[in-house]
Amino acid sequence: MSDEPKTPGTSNRVLIAWLVGAAVLVAIVAVDYTVHHHAHFAADGIDVDAMPEFFPVFGLVCGFVLVLISKTLSIALKRKDTFYADD
Amino acid sequence: MQMTDLPPAAVLFAGALLLPLFKGKWRFAVALALPLLALADSWAVITEGGASFIPFMGMTLQPVHVHAATPVFATIFCIMLAGGVLFSMNDDRRVELTAAFVYAGGALGVAFAGDLVTMFVFWEVMTLGSTIIIWSGRQNDSYGAGLRYFGMHALGGVALLMGIIIVVTQRLHEGAADPLAFGHFSAMVDGWSHLGWDNAGMWLILVGMLVNAGAPPFSSWIPDAYPEGSTSGTVFLSAFTTKTAVFTLLVAFAGVEVLIYLGVYMAIYGVVYGVNANNMRRLLCYSLVNQVGFMLIGIGVGTKLSIDGAAAHAFAHIVYKALLLMATGSVLAMTGKFRLGELGGLYRTMPVTMWCLIIGGLSISGFPLTSGFTSKSMVVQAIVDESSRMAALGEPHTYLIVTWFLFQAATAGVFLDACVKLTWFIFFQKDSGLRPPDPPWNMKAAMIAFAFICILLGVFPGILYQILPYQGEAAEYAKVVYSLEHVMVMLGMLGFSGLAFFLLLPILKRGSYIHLDIDWIWRRFIPRFWKEVLLPLLQQLDNAQKAILESLPGRGMRDANLPPPIARRMGNMWAVSVPVFLIVLMLLVYLVVYFVIPTL
Amino acid sequence: MKDNPIMRLAVRWNIPFMLIFALYTQAHGELGPGGGFQSGVIVAAAFILYGLVFGGAEMRRVVPRWFTDLLGAVGVLIYAGAGVYAMAMGYEFLDHAALMPSNPGGAEPWGMTIVEYGVGITVFGVMMTIFNEITEGTNPEDNEPTDDSADTEYGS
Amino acid sequence: MELIRHNLPALIVVTPLVIGLLTSIIGRRGLGWWMAMGTTAAGLAMSVQLLVDVLAQGDRTVEYLMGNWPVPFGIGYSVDPLNATVLLIVSLLGAVITLYARKSVASEVPAGKLNFFYALWLFCITGLLGITITGDAFNLYVLLEISSLSTYTLVAMGKDRNRRALTAAVNYVVLGSIGACFYLVGVAYLYMATGSLNIADIAERLQPIYASWGTEAPIYQKTVITGFAFMAVGLSLKLALFPLHGWLPNAYTYAPSSVSALLASTATKVGAYAFIRVIFTLMGVGFAFGRLHTDVALMVCSGAAILVGSWLAIRQTNVKKLLAYSSIAQIGYIALGFALANKDGITASVIHLFNHALTKGGMFLALGIVMYRVGGTRLSDLRGLGRKLPITMGAFTAGGLGLIGVPLTSGFISKWYLVSACLEQGRYELAAIVLVGSVLALVYVWRVVETIYFGKREDEVNVREAPASMLVPTLILVGASIYFGVDSSFTTHIAGEAADFLLKVKP
Structure with missing residues (x-):
């Protein structure tokens, strides 16, 4: 128990982890640019998913949207976790 | 006896009975060996294409039947049980482990069920086993959560049973060779889109299965009940109920768009x-x-x-x-x-x-x-x-x-x-x-x-x-x-x-x-509504009923100036007056029914 | 009422006639109006009249309780016994031909007579038992609740 | 042997009557129980033999003439698959519950009255068996009164434990007598119209009367119909069919434990039988349902019985009373079955007569053990007994599962047939009521089971498991109710025979 509480980013190891993560994302973007995606629903004229970097963007947007939906709902539905126990 | 004569589920049920007899290392060894034995048995049955028949109310039960999806589900159920046993072995929760064997046995039974009744029986066995697992979780709200879980699944079970009875009756009337058979339903009823009486059985079965699958509006039982299990209990719980529901839906309702x-x-x-x-x-x-x-x-x-x-x-x-x-x-x-x-x-x-x-x-x-x-x-x-x-x-x-x-x-x-x-x-x-x-x-x-x-x-x-x-x-x-x-x-x-x-x-x-x-409705709204609206109303009605009874003529006997022994003997005579009134009323009803209806 | 001389006299004079009438009713049961049931009631009425005037205890001194209780059962046993006897002899239950296999028609009145006496005895016994039950010491009542609202609740 | 076999229909009624009389005279101390036990065991043997004989007959009937007087002048007893089954139910339950009764009754009834108790016990069984076997409408009334009068007294014998037994008995006397009177009035009307008292003979003589109704000059139309109405109400009361169930809950609750068990498992079943007999044999189903619409009245009553009975059961805190209300609901299932008047319906009815007798009998016996060991049957008395009386409470729980209709219990079989009968008639709403009733049953059984296994006792009473003489009969009944849920071939066979007989399908 000698370690002092640390916040992320203060130690070198954590910094390295952050950098590796960033590097992976950059690599994904780079590789994705070279891969040919074919449109899944070409028959319906939908080819947005064949655009380069569609899926990274889609992932980011979905992450944002879902979290925002959750948090919006949370405002209305949030209760103390003893809510039902209080009966 | 050949291995294939033994229903795989029976191995696990036997395990549930045997386990309490063992202690320490032996218990561990037996508990770990049984799922593997059941796995071996399952595969023996699968390769043999096992089929056993039991007569039931003029129809046949088929407790060991191999569906196309049986191998994958039987295998994972056995592996899961073994893993769960290994995980739980340092914890001395005897009831929980026995219940887990019953639970897994039920799941394995469903995976091999060749007819609707067998499927339903094992389905309910699972409900029982899983409820006991939740109760042995001994968390803060384990008891209440287990109760809600049990109630939810009991209702699902009723829908399932009702559906089964309707479907079997319909098939009997159509003269189907094997009315109890559990197989591809969706092909049998065309026009899934319409919700008529003739499809009611199918819909009820679907609803019963969907309750266990955690489909809306019943999704909330999963996050309500499962976290109340013990560390090992929740592991067991996560594996069987929803996946047997997936199995049955897969067997019976493949291609149904609403899914x-x-x-x-x-x-x-x-x-x-x-x-x-x-x-x-x-x-x-x-x-x-x-x-x-x-x-x-x-x-x-x-x-x-x-x-x-x-x-x-x-x-x-x-x-x-x-x-x-x-x-x-x-x-x-x-x-x-x-x-x-x-x-x-x-x-x-x-x-x-x-x-x-x-x-x-x-x-x-x-x-x-x-x-x-x-x-x-x-x-x-x-x-x-x-x-x-x-x-x-x-x-x-x-x-x-x-x-x-x-x-x-x-x-x-x-x-x-x-x-x-x-x-x-x-x-x-x-x-x-x-x-x-x-x-x-x-x-x-x-x-x-x-x-x-x-x-x-x-x-x-x-x-x-x-x-x-x-x-x-x-x-x-x-x-x-x-x-x-x-x-x-x-x-x-x-x-x-x-x-x-x-x-x-x-x-x-x-x-x-x-x-x-959504469970707010039955956890908070309905209890509150009951307590604050319905209950006072019912009590009012009760009081009103008492007041009416008090005012009936027979009631007067108690207060009349009769000699004490007779008055005491008359004691509760007034309690008779209401039933007697009902008797007369019923006579009137019958007379009306008999005299008026035929002339209409 | 036992201090009222008119009552005492009337009762004492009436009882013998009642008993004789009862016997008449009994004897003519299978032919004329009457029979075991009525005669049993009349006999019982005679004793109950006695009991009403002189008190239940006095009546029970004359016909002890165990005796009347016994008669209630014995009468039916006579009735059923006649039937069982027929069965044992290879006839149907209560087929009185069994009493005189040589003359089935003549046996019938005998059978009916036996049955009627059984009925009479039983009815007498039961009437007396009912009277005894009513007049024998009443239990001190207690004040337990007699309505059953305590057994009901609304949910939990 | 041949002598006995020939006289079986009479002996099965006469034996308990005669032995009962003897019991009242000489059955003091323990002897009374032995006499009752011997008699009921013999009765069981006779009813089994009768059932075998009936099923062996080509026309499925065994006739017996009292005093060799030909029908319709004398009283004829006739046995067919339906009443052979009911005879079996009554004598089986009678024997098993008598086996149980010795210690239970000794603890609840004063020693000096034991001989009367067993005498009345045998009279009650005499009456029930007699109602079932007789083919004579008036004789049925007499036997109804024999069983009822003895039952009133048996119920009142619970007074030493709880004085409310007296009130319950008085209520029962008043209502039961009205019911019997109504039935008698009905018989009188029919006698007026037909001049006969034999059920089969009345049915035959009614045919020309029915035939005349469509014409210009109807014969006895109002007489016959009024007679039926009186009979229907009187029998509904005996059957405790909602809303005429008022006498039942308290009578069951405050009677001695063994009496509750006997009543619950046989008395209402015999009432149901009598109703079925009147509708199907006497009135004729085509007429009763087709023209008079008795079925509508029955369906409404039984549907309401299922819902209201179960609902009231949920509200009880005395478990005996809870079971009594549950019986009212179960009677609803039985009545619903024969109201549907198709083969599955009658089969369901007869199977449920049998299964419910076993299940409810077993549960009342288990409660009797609680009474014997703990001294009360309120919910609070049962709290935490799961550990103290594991076998008894296990039996009770298994019986409860049967009431709900869980598969592999006999209740499932009955409900299966009942629901398919509803569906066959296209009565979806009735099928739904049956299902709702099951859910309500789940709730009231759960309330008790929860108390038994999860309740905490404040007072640590030291109770031991019941003596074997009480435990074995309980387990026999509950075990049988489970057995007939797993292997239902026997019950479905005899019930199917009964249904075929009633619907006049010749084998």
Whole structure:
């Protein structure tokens, strides 16, 4: 128990982890640019998913949207976790 | 007696009876040997194509029957039980282990049920076993949660039973050769879209199965009940109930469109509520709903590949969900804390648990080289194939396109939620000061074994593909599963939804909150309504009734000036006056019915 | 009432006639109006009249309780016994031909007579038992609740 | 042997009557029980033999003439698959519950009255068996009164434990007598119209009367119909069919434990039998249901019985009374079955007569053990008994599962047939009521089971498991109710025979 509480980013190891993560994302973007995606629903004229970097963007947007939906709902539905126990 | 004469479920039920007789190491050995024995027995039956018949009310029961999806489900149920036993062995919860054997036995029984009655009986056995597991959780609200769980499943069971009776009666009238047979229903009734009396049986069966699958509006029982199990109990719970429901839906209702919509709702619901969840095991329960949603989509699409995908995903899901719950259970066991806000910084002292959790998390999000990738992508591919097939035929298929996009969105979401968020809050974020060690060896062994299976199935999908219902389609798909395009789709989506998590970290605050769900209706609204509206009303009625009784002439006898002994003997004579009045009333009713109705 | 001389006299004079009338009713049961049931009631009425005037205890001194209780059962046994006897002899239950196999028609009145006496005895015994039950010491009543609202509740 | 076999229909009624009389005279101390036990055991043997004989007959009937007087002048006993089954139910339950009764009764009834108790016990069984076997409408009334009068007294014998037994008995006397009177009035009306008292003969003589109704000059139309109405109400009361169930809950609750068990498992069953007999044999089903719409009245009553009975059962805190209300609901299932008047319906009815007798009998016996060991049957008395009386409470729980209709219990078989009968007639709403009734049953059984296994006792009473003489009969009944749920071939066979007989399908 000698370690002092640390916040992320203060130690070198954590910094390295952050950098590796960033590097992976950059690599994904780079590789994705070279891969040919074919449109899944070409028959319906939908080819947005064949655009380069569609899926990274889609992932980011979905992450944002879902979290925002959750948090919006949370405002209305949030209760103390003893809510039902209080009966 | 040959091995194939022995129903696999019976092995586990025998185990449930035997286990209390053993202690210590022997108990461990027996408990671990029995699931493996049941596995061997299952495969003996599967290769023999087992069939046994028992006469029942002029029809035949078929307790050992091999459906196309039986091998994959029977196998995973046995493996799961063995893993769960290994995980739970340091904990002396005797009742729970026995109940787990009953529970798994019920699940295995459903997987081999060749007729509706057998299926229903094992179905209810599962309800019983799982309820006892919840009760032996001894958490704060285990008892109440178990009760709600039991009530929910009892109602589901009634719907299922009612449906079975209707369907069997209809079949008997149609002169079907085997009215009890449990098989492909959706082909028997055309026009699923109409909800008439002649389809009522099918709908009721579907509803009964969907309750167990955690479909809306009954999704909330999963996050309500499962976190109340013990560390090992929740592991058992996560595996069987929902997956047997998936199995039965797969056998009976493949290709029923409504399952797609329900599945999409569940997939999104699981993520949305999961993001908000603070209890780590409750978060995993929400993701369980999300994953079952994927399976329902697979069943609803109903092509061979999508059914394969649903079955494979159920297999993979049992493993990684158990792994995730083992890991979180280990954290709970070692720290006694389950709120994400109270944890953090555990990577220092629990590396094994951390890596297992990460592997489980990657699997649940379908990361390449994990089992989730090889199973889930089958469903995705099936949606695309079915869509282009229908496009070629000119049939409406827009819903499939929408489903595909939402499916992918939910995939991205579950990575954010069940992998990144969970790992981050438990093992990293700010240091909570907790320094617990890794759990005892048996828990570590169980986690490592399941993590190994996740990776194994991710790297060598052929192992799983060859026991799927439609092996030909699966083998075809095995050739393209690791195409660069597939891999890059997943990496791109997952990587950047992870980025979204870190970008949004400031608003992902962690308080001790729960979020209201539909179960608010029966947990809060109905009890309150009963207590504050109906109950006073009923009491008013009761008082009114008493007042009327008091005013009846017979009542006067008590107060009349009769000599005391007679008055006492008359005591409660007035209580007779109401029934006598009813007698006269009934006579009147009968006379009216007899005299008036025939003349009408 | 036992201090009222008119009552005492009337009762004492009446009882013998009642008993004789009862016997008449009994004897003519199978031919004329009457029979075991009525005669039993009349006999019992005679004794009950006695009991009403002189008190139940006095009546029970004359015909002890155990005796009347016994008669209630014995009468039916006579009735049923005649039937069982027929059965044992290879006839149907209550087929009185069994009493005189040589002359089935002549046996019938005998059978009916036996049955009627059985009925009479039983009715007498039962009437007396009922009277005894009513007049024998009444239990001190207690004040337990007699309505059953305590057994009901609304949910939990 | 041949002598006995020939006279079986008479002996099965006469034996308990004669032995009962002897019991009242000489059955003091323990002897009374031995006499009752011997008699009921013999009765069981006879009813089994009768059932075998009946099923062996080509026309499925065994006739017996009292005093060799030909029908319709004398009283004829006739046995067919239906009443052979009911005879078996009554004598089986009678024998098993008598086996149980010795210690239970000794603890609840004063020693000086034991001979009367067993005498009345045998009279009650005499009456029930007699109602079942007789083919004479008036004789049925006499036997009805024999069983009823003895039952009133048996119920009142619970007074030493709880004085409310007296009130319950008085209520029962008043209502039971009205019911019997109504039945008698009905018989009188029919006698007026037909000049006969034999059920089969009345049915035959009614045919020309029915035929005349469509014409210009109807014969005895109002007489016959009024007679039927009186009979229907009187029998509904005996059967405790909602809303005429008022006498039942308290009578069951405050009677001695063994009496409750006997009543619950046989008395209402015999009432149901009598109702079935009147509708199907006497009135003729085509007429009773086709023209007079008795079935509508029955369906409404039984549907309401299921819902109201179950609902009231949920509200009880005395478990005996809870079971009594549950019986009212179960009577609803029975009545619903024969109201549907198709083969599945009657089969369901007869099977449920049998299964419910076993199940409810077993549960009342288990409660009797609680009474014997703990001294009360309120919910609070049962609290936490799961550990103290594991076998008894296990039996009770198994019986409860049967009431709900869980598969592999006999209740499932009955409900299966009942629901398919409803569906066959297209009565979906009735099928739904049956299902709702099952859910309500789940609730009231659960309330008790929860108390038994999860309740905490404040007072640590030291109770031991019941003596074997009480435990074995309980287990026999509950075990049988489970057995007939797993292997239902026997019950479905005899019930099917009974249904075929009533619907006049010749084998």
